[in-house]
């Protein structure tokens with residue numbers, strides 16, 4: 001992962017440039033904002049000015065990842081929701097509350113994890129007075145990727161947990177099917193262990209009769225993570 005590159009020096013950066021030509025923006029890539037010797041706080045501060053795609057225009061603020069530099073578990077969701085956008089913190093809305101309950105049931109202490117999203121601005125569309133979540137598109141995901149890469153490069157987690165299809169496909173490839181491979185440890189250069197599971201929002205959206213069992217399956221996936229942590233012991 002190259003967090004030092006500041007210009008369009010590779011195919012991926014050039015692709016990002018091409019994808020973004022139609023967007024109003026004042027920088028070519030988020031990479032321009034990333035310092036060579038980044039820390040989580042310097043990254044967070046720099047990300048507050050990110051205009052690498054169009055999402056900053058309608059979002060309240062950048063919602064950067066949160067957690068310890070030495071966190072062994074690194075959770076990745078899709079993008080902040082309405083509450084996260086307003087408060088500037090990841091996974092603190094309805095999906096975040098379900099996530100917290102599942103972490104507790106699985107014996108994982110959130111304060112010892114790092115929690116972030118593939119995309120750091122809220123994408124939404126109006127419905128009456130409400131702001132309704134809209135999935136980020138591939139150009140927005142690519143434009144935001146340098147932030148995720150930089151977070152990974154600083155934290156160097158033992159385990160990455162992809163929450164839902166957007167995070168899974170963004171980190172494990174577009175052909176990855178979380179419904180088929182959830183709960184499985186996947187070989188990846190990104191971390192010693194990488195696992196994908198459902199996004200907590202999809203459990204909130206599940207029909208009432210299956211919500212409880214979906215939650216329990218989600219907890220089972222998280223317990224696999226917690227067992228690895230226990231087996232590896234404290235640092």
Ligand code: URA
Pocket residue numbers: 077078079080081084089090091092093095096117201
């Ligand atoms: N959904 C996400 O993917 N991330 C959040 O931070 C909140 C909801």
